[in-house]
Amino acid sequence: MPDDIHAGTVRPLGQRFLSWQLLLVALPVGCFLAALVFGRYGASPYEVFKVIFGKLTGQQAAWSPTLETVVFNIRLPRICAAMLIGGGLSVSGASFQGVFRNPLVSPFILGVATGAGFGAALAILLSGDTLVIQATAFFFGMLAVFLSYGLTRMYKTSSILVMALSGVIVGSFFSALISLIKYVADPYDKLPVIVFWLMGSLATISSKEVIVLLLPMAIGIGTIFSLRWKINVLSMGEEEARSLGLEATWLRLILVMAATLVTASAVAVSGVIGWVGLVIPHLARMICGPDYRRLIPLSMSLGACYLLLIDTLARNLASGEVPLGILTATVGAPFFALILKKGSLGWS
Amino acid sequence: MILEVQEAGFAYQDTDKTVFEQVNIRVQAGEILCILGPNGVGKTSLLKCISGLLQPTRGRILCKGSDLAKMRRSQVARIIAHVPQLHNPVFAYSVFETVLMGRTPYLGYFSFPAPKDQRIAREAIESLGIGHLADKAYTEISGGERQLVLFARVLAQEPELIVLDEPTSHLDYGNQLKILSLIHHLSRRGTAVIMTSHNPDHAFMVADKVGIMFDGNIDGFGAPQTIITEKALQTMYGIRVKLIDDQSFGKVCIPELNKSGECFTDE
Numbered sequence: 012m013p014d015d016i017h018a019g020t021v022r023p024l025g026q027r028f029l030s031w032q033l034l035l036v037a038l039p040v041g042c043f044l045a046a047l048v049f050g051r052y053g054a055s056p057y058e059v060f061k062v063i064f065g066k067l068t069g070q071q072a073a074w075s076p077t078l079e080t081v082v083f084n085i086r087l088p089r090i091c092a093a094m095l096i097g098g099g100l101s102v103s104g105a106s107f108q109g110v111f112r113n114p115l116v117s118p119f120i121l122g123v124a125t126g127a128g129f130g131a132a133l134a135i136l137l138s139g140d141t142l143v144i145q146a147t148a149f150f151f152g153m154l155a156v157f158l159s160y161g162l163t164r165m166y167k168t169s170s171i172l173v174m175a176l177s178g179v180i181v182g183s184f185f186s187a188l189i190s191l192i193k194y195v196a197d198p199y200d201k202l203p204v205i206v207f208w209l210m211g212s213l214a215t216i217s218s219k220e221v222i223v224l225l226l227p228m229a230i231g232i233g234t235i236f237s238l239r240w241k242i243n244v245l246s247m248g249e250e251e252a253r254s255l256g257l258e259a260t261w262l263r264l265i266l267v268m269a270a271t272l273v274t275a276s277a278v279a280v281s282g283v284i285g286w287v288g289l290v291i292p293h294l295a296r297m298i299c300g301p302d303y304r305r306l307i308p309l310s311m312s313l314g315a316c317y318l319l320l321i322d323t324l325a326r327n328l329a330s331g332e333v334p335l336g337i338l339t340a341t342v343g344a345p346f347f348a349l350i351l352k353k354g355s356l357g358w359s
Numbered sequence: 360m361i362l363e364v365q366e367a368g369f370a371y372q373d374t375d376k377t378v379f380e381q382v383n384i385r386v387q388a389g390e391i392l393c394i395l396g397p398n399g400v401g402k403t404s405l406l407k408c409i410s411g412l413l414q415p416t417r418g419r420i421l422c423k424g425s426d427l428a429k430m431r432r433s434q435v436a437r438i439i440a441h442v443p444q445l446h447n448p449v450f451a452y453s454v455f456e457t458v459l460m461g462r463t464p465y466l467g468y469f470s471f472p473a474p475k476d477q478r479i480a481r482e483a484i485e486s487l488g489i490g491h492l493a494d495k496a497y498t499e500i501s502g503g504e505r506q507l508v509l510f511a512r513v514l515a516q517e518p519e520l521i522v523l524d525e526p527t528s529h530l531d532y533g534n535q536l537k538i539l540s541l542i543h544h545l546s547r548r549g550t551a552v553i554m555t556s557h558n559p560d561h562a563f564m565v566a567d568k569v570g571i572m573f574d575g576n577i578d579g580f581g582a583p584q585t586i587i588t589e590k591a592l593q594t595m596y597g598i599r600v601k602l603i604d605d606q607s608f609g610k611v612c613i614p615e616l617n618k619s620g621e622c623f624t625d626e
Contacts, residue, residue, distance in 0.1 A: 112449045237469040244460050247448050250412055254443070255516070256436030256464030301450035304471060 035312045039094065042316045046090050046323045052081045088218040090319060096277040097287055097318025099228050101310040103270035104288025106235045109242040109303060110266050111171050118274040118288035120175060122182035126155025127278040129185040132192040132205045145223060145279040152275030155181050211282035211336030213322050224280050231273035238266060239303040284335050286343030287318055293350055361520050361551050362386045366418035369404055378404045379575040391542065391552045393562040396572035397595055402555040403524055409553060410441035410522045436464035440518035442509050445529050451496040454508050458484055461515030483514035503534035510541060521545065523554035527561060539565050559587050559612050571595055584610065599623040
């Protein structure tokens with residue numbers, strides 16, 4: 012991040028600037044290392060890092076193969092997925108909030124979650140293979156967005172309200188379809204799987220899923236990252252953005268698509284994890300202000316840490332797994348209530 | 360010729376309601392054009408057409424010789440700056456960030472404001488004497504200050520034509536005059552200005568040419584003294600107004616009132 016972002020302001024922001032850069036890099040790295048150590052399989056931090064360091068430098072295996080499996084096949088993919096999904100959902104939430112000029116918008120606004128949820132439920136009912144579930148969830152998540160968008164176009168308007176309402180319409184349609192699938196699913200075999208998937212979990216993540224996740228995430232987040240100054244201008248309103256030289260309609264479409272790609276691919280892997288994409292951008296906005304040049308990197312960093320923290324809790328809190336969606340909501344909702352009360356969210 | 364409006368007409372597509380039919384405007388560097396007209400006559404729509412935000416349904420608008428409708432938004436925004444009526448942004452950007460947005464037309468597709476853009480924005484803020492506001496949130500300053508911030512953003516945009524929709528509305532008397540002298544100052548630097556106003560006195564004060572928009576048309580532009588007559592004001596606003604010619608100041612409008620203080624309407 013270049014220093015000159017603050018060069019125009021009269022008051023030197025050196026102190027604040029340092030603290031936010033520190034947050035940006037140190038926090039995720041710290042969380043990553045800490046999360047590697049925590050787990051059901053009791054191993055000391057020293058042992059864990061010895062395995063990682065040894066593996067990286069190609070040493071002879073002088074450690075237990077079980078620990079290697081735990082670290083490389085279970086913890087590492089899961090940690091990577093949690094950070095990618097947490098960061099991705101937060102970035103996509105932040106950009107949806109800017110594009111729709113509404114700070115209460117979440118990444119699921121256009122019906123992505125319910126669309127993808129239906130896709131996954133359908134795939135679980137018919138096949139059950141992980142990759143098939145992911146692909147179908149992704150497909151229906153995107154389909155839901157295209158339907159919402161198409162509906163908006165059908166009304167010959169690009170109004171943000173109509174677009175959000177179209178999302179609600181498409182969302183309730185797919186949620187009815189989800190109920191239908193639950194109703195017909197085998198209550199002893201398929202139904203629990205569907206219900207658990209909808210609650211969101213990272214318990215079954217392997218490195219294969221992380222690799223599948225990586226490409227769409229990179230494309231979506233990269234697009235948002237490189238357009239983040241323009242989100243500022245876009246959030247002033249479509250007409251004003253156009254008078255400031257942006258092809259606003261196109262830009263908005265590109266950003267919505269990018270954010271949807273991120274959300275849909277996250278949902279396809281992890282199920283529905285709510286609240287992250289709503290709460291984290293607000294938290295970031297409280298720390299660094301509304302400028303998307305800072306907001307997007309900070310949202311990404313905080314979101315990655317937050318979901319990693321929650322997921323580490325999920326796998327350590329009880330003897331069984333606690334579904335992620337439940338944890339993010341029970342932590343996120345009171346937290347959101349708290350920051351709402353403080354009234355310093357950086358929007359009016 | 361910076362801008363030329365040729366026989367432009369505009370109708371809203373969904374209602375088919377014609378807003379204006381045949382408007383002709385020509386504006387050169389350093390000229391201030393003021394458009395007067397009653398409420399709801401279509402002044403805002405006309406300004407939006409001029410800024411390329413709306414497409415005229417007939418006629419055409421030429422911006423430095425090329426068709427406005429065929430130009431890219433960033434090209435237009437380097438020549439024409441549109442100052443909207445006062446508004447509330449959703450997010451509390453600082454004054455500096457708001458002004459910096461004026462540099463957007465000069466940025467490439469994926470690029471960010473460079474140190475040079477930051478410098479231009481800072482100079483724009485300082486030149487309007489609002490340097491002390493730079494770090495304040497745009498949402499927390501007064502209406503007059505906001506208007507100044509929007510002007511600073513226009514300065515940062517470095518346009519050749521500024522389109523102002525009622526720049527003095529919602530401002531107190533002092534701020535109105537400050538904004539008018541700012542407009543005057545900008546035009547002396549060679550920037551053309553097209554503005555709308557509800558106050559004929561403002562047209563007398565700053566405008567080089569005035570046009571009256573009425574019944575969907577502007578009959579023609581001319582010097583304020585020839586266009587703004589008592590008769591024209593009466594037709595436009597439906598009340599009787601006297602024009603006082605002051606030796607040192609120029610013309611001023613005074614509403615005619617009867618003994619109980621009511622104005623004379625046309626009825």
